[in-house]
Amino acid sequence: MNQQIIQGVRFHPDQMEEGSYLCHINAFQHFTQLSFSKPITFFVGENGSGKSTLLQAMAIASHFNPEGGTRNYHFSTYQSNTNLNQAITLIKGSRKEKWGYYFRAESFYNVATMEEEYALERSEHYHQMSHGESFLTLIQKSPFAQWTYIKRKKR
Numbered sequence: 001m002n003q004q005i006i007q008g009v010r011f012h013p014d015q016m017e018e019g020s021y022l023c024h025i026n027a028f029q030h031f032t033q034l035s036f037s038k039p040i041t042f043f044v045g046e047n048g049s050g051k052s053t054l055l056q057a058m059a060i061a062s063h064f065n066p067e068g069g070t071r072n073y074h075f076s077t078y079q080s081n082t083n084l085n086q087a088i089t090l091i092k093g094s095r096k097e098k099w100g101y102y103f104r105a106e107s108f109y110n111v112a113t114m115e116e117e118y119a120l121e122r123s124e125h126y127h128q129m130s131h132g133e134s135f136l137t138l139i140q141k142s143p144f145a146q147w148t149y150i151k152r153k154k155r
Helices: 051-061 105-122 131-141 143-154
Strands: 006-011 033-035 088-092
Touching: 006 051, 051 088, 105 131
Parallel strands: none
Antiparallel strands: 006 033, 006 088
16 A cells, blocks of 8 residues: 555646646656655656756645745745646645655755744754755754654664
């Protein structure tokens, strides 16, 4: 049985705006459904092949801020998302996520700024770290990382 939270993505090409560059991305023209059956999925392809566009559309369809962060992050520094989220349907499994974070490296600076503003004194000071340190700190401090660590420790 597939235990994935998101089991796949169904594409609705007729929902894409006519003339949109999305209609010209080969990956979105040749199939109507993408299925996920493993805990981790890698999107690999050339620049411009739609990897980040699809991931962002999936994040928006999952109610995450297009620039990154948790579902509670509501800010915009630059409107760059497409309408692909309106042309997909996420196929969800019965298992529900307990926590989520859309990590988008290119907008992490803005997310780090909002993290400091939202969390006040509880926040890590991401701007005082290197990019690598701040990414690693965020991942290590996430509830998912803590849950995984506790689960592994009990074994």
